[in-house]
Amino acid sequence: MKTKITDALYPVGFAIGFLIIWELAVRLLDIPIYLLPSPTDIVAVIDSSLWSHMLVTLLEALTGFVFANILGLITAIIFVHSKPIEKGVFPLAIALKTTPLVALAPLLVVWMGTGYSSKVVASMLICFFPILVNSVKGLKAIEHEAWELFSTYKGTKAEIFWKLRLPTSLPYVFSALKISTSLAIVGAIVGEFVGANKGLGYVVLVSSYHMDTPVMFSAIIASALCGLVLFWGISQLERKIIFWQRTDDL
Amino acid sequence: MLTTASDLGKEASRLQNQDTTISSKSEIAVTLKNCSLSFGDVQVLNNVSLDIYKNEFVSILGPSGCGKSTLLRLMLDLLQPNAGGEIIYPSKDLSLGMVFQKPVLMPWLTAIQNIALPLTIGEKKFTKKEAKEKAEGALRLVGLQDFMNHFPHQLSGGMQQRIAIARALAADPTVLLMDEPFGALDEFTREKLNFELLRLWESPETSLSTVVMVTHSIQESVLMSNRVIMMSPRPAGVDDIIPVPLPSPREVGMEELPAFHQTVKELRKRVKHL
Ligand SMILES: Nc1ncnc2c1ncn2[C@@H]1O[C@H](COP(=O)(O)OP(=O)(O)OP(=O)(O)O)[C@@H](O)[C@H]1O
Ligand SMILES: [Mg+2]
Numbered sequence: 001m002k003t004k005i006t007d008a009l010y011p012v013g014f015a016i017g018f019l020i021i022w023e024l025a026v027r028l029l030d031i032p033i034y035l036l037p038s039p040t041d042i043v044a045v046i047d048s049s050l051w052s053h054m055l056v057t058l059l060e061a062l063t064g065f066v067f068a069n070i071l072g073l074i075t076a077i078i079f080v081h082s083k084p085i086e087k088g089v090f091p092l093a094i095a096l097k098t099t100p101l102v103a104l105a106p107l108l109v110v111w112m113g114t115g116y117s118s119k120v121v122a123s124m125l126i127c128f129f130p131i132l133v134n135s136v137k138g139l140k141a142i143e144h145e146a147w148e149l150f151s152t153y154k155g156t157k158a159e160i161f162w163k164l165r166l167p168t169s170l171p172y173v174f175s176a177l178k179i180s181t182s183l184a185i186v187g188a189i190v191g192e193f194v195g196a197n198k199g200l201g202y203v204v205l206v207s208s209y210h211m212d213t214p215v216m217f218s219a220i221i222a223s224a225l226c227g228l229v230l231f232w233g234i235s236q237l238e239r240k241i242i243f244w245q246r247t248d249d250l
Numbered sequence: 251m252l253t254t255a256s257d258l259g260k261e262a263s264r265l266q267n268q269d270t271t272i273s274s275k276s277e278i279a280v281t282l283k284n285c286s287l288s289f290g291d292v293q294v295l296n297n298v299s300l301d302i303y304k305n306e307f308v309s310i311l312g313p314s315g316c317g318k319s320t321l322l323r324l325m326l327d328l329l330q331p332n333a334g335g336e337i338i339y340p341s342k343d344l345s346l347g348m349v350f351q352k353p354v355l356m357p358w359l360t361a362i363q364n365i366a367l368p369l370t371i372g373e374k375k376f377t378k379k380e381a382k383e384k385a386e387g388a389l390r391l392v393g394l395q396d397f398m399n400h401f402p403h404q405l406s407g408g409m410q411q412r413i414a415i416a417r418a419l420a421a422d423p424t425v426l427l428m429d430e431p432f433g434a435l436d437e438f439t440r441e442k443l444n445f446e447l448l449r450l451w452e453s454p455e456t457s458l459s460t461v462v463m464v465t466h467s468i469q470e471s472v473l474m475s476n477r478v479i480m481m482s483p484r485p486a487g488v489d490d491i492i493p494v495p496l497p498s499p500r501e502v503g504m505e506e507l508p509a510f511h512q513t514v515k516e517l518r519k520r521v522k523h524l
Contacts, residue, residue, distance in 0.1 A: 145354040146356070148326070148348075149348070149350070152346065152348050153367075154371070154372030243358075243401075244358055
């Protein structure tokens with residue numbers, strides 16, 4: 001427990017040091033604010049509107065994240081139970097993955113308008129692939145002897161799925177979830193870049209038109225924070241659910 | 251009866267069991283007939299024919315990689331023999347139990363939940379309460395009642411293997427197949443479990459009547475079994491079957507008897523000549 005707290009102090013210490021150097025450098029070297037605002041300049045522009053934009057982005061990303069992961073997991077379950085479907089659909093999923101989201105985003109806005117749904121779908125598109133690939137891998141990762149154990153005692157297909165395949169796949173599923181936390185935010189922000197009137201992507205875009213660099217910085221930092229919050233939440237959940245596996249990363 | 255010597259081969263063998271000189275001991279538990287098995291081009295088993303009887307404890311010895319685990323998988327119906335081979339269990343109330351070479355525990359289940367797992371899947375469904383009681387009994391047999399709610403990652407390798415043994419016993423097997431069940435255990439636990447398994451097998455209260463155990467230990471095979479089956483190197487067949495002339499029930503200290511040493515020596519000789 002003690003080591004955990006001191007472990008957390010290291011990055012905090014370095015971050016504070018970094019901020020101080022940044023502040024001093026900007027002031028002493030007289031760097032113009034539109035190029036690099038100092039931390040205090042950035043803090044000064046933070047107001048409640050930033051929070052509401054952040055909530056919009058977070059909500060879009062989270063919705064996309066949840067739908068994509070449910071859909072991806074279901075698709076993976078269908079894949080492992082049907083070879084023909086897996087063979088037919090997997091290449092299409094790969095093709096979808098190789099299409100850059102940035103190229104698709106304008107189309108999404110044309111189809112769904114500048115509101116909430118186009119960002120959710122952008123977020124879904126980018127989150128779908130990791131969960132699909134990892135779940136397929138995880139659902140197939142059962143130990144051969146474990147399968148033999150279930151067969152020896154005449155376990156049904158459903159029992160093998162619920163009591164063996166699904167629990168075995170959980171570590172794989174969670175590593176996909178962690179990857180897609182940051183991807184979900186990327187999806188939402190790309191959607192906002194193309195057409196929106198709220199959200200962090202919108203704030204970044206508008207502030208860049210006005211050369212309002214402090215606001216831009218505040219939005220960038222807020223978007224990083226969104227990703228961190230999601231990642232932390234998933235990590236906590238993972239620690240609870242996959243208690244039998246030690247996860248060392250963060 | 252019209253049975254003649256030439257009829258002994260096929261269907262008659264089952265009827266044959268019931269007559270004349272043959273005691274209850276020689277009622278057949280499982281018969282393997284001409285079982286060969288290949289994985290692709292690699293032939294692993296070559297024409298294995300074998301009768302194993304009820305109330306019998308049989309050990310299988312053989313060089314590593316010769317196909318002992320494969321033979322057990324065949325008997326479990328997890329693998330099918332090549333055409334011409336056949337495996338017959340004459341008994342109507344057959345219940346197969348298996349202890350694998352590895353513990354194969356579910357890491358997300360506690361010790362007791364792992365033991366109860368076979369009781370809650372397949373046809374042989376028990377209520378949650380019954381399964382729990384049976385599992386507790388089996389856990390006591392292997393001396394791990396204090397670790398009921400521990401997860402596998404909190405147990406040592408030997409303890410995990412004991413859980414695996416308890417899991418096989420909890421399902422009331424009549425025929426128990428074991429693949430080097432004590433290989434990962436220390437001497438103390440190993441000896442203790444050797445005799446505990448013998449007691450369970452002898453006990454009229456358990457349904458267990460036939461044990462087939464693969465082992466690497468010549469001593470263990472002699473101490474525990476009525477017959478020792480020696481397998482030849484791959485492609486493996488039955489090289490020889492050696493009866494163990496030790497009195498039953500087996501007791502601690504029988505390793506000192508001349509008959510024990512004799513049989514061990516006999517087996518050693520055969521291992522060398524393989
Ligand atoms: N699924 C499989 N596919 C291909 N070859 C296999 C398979 N399973 C086993 N074999 C081969 O069959 C042979 C016998 O394997 P098996 O596991 O039965 O040996 P074993 O007698 O149990 O050895 P050990 O004493 O080391 O456990 C080995 O040469 C192995 O490579
Ligand atoms: Mg083996």
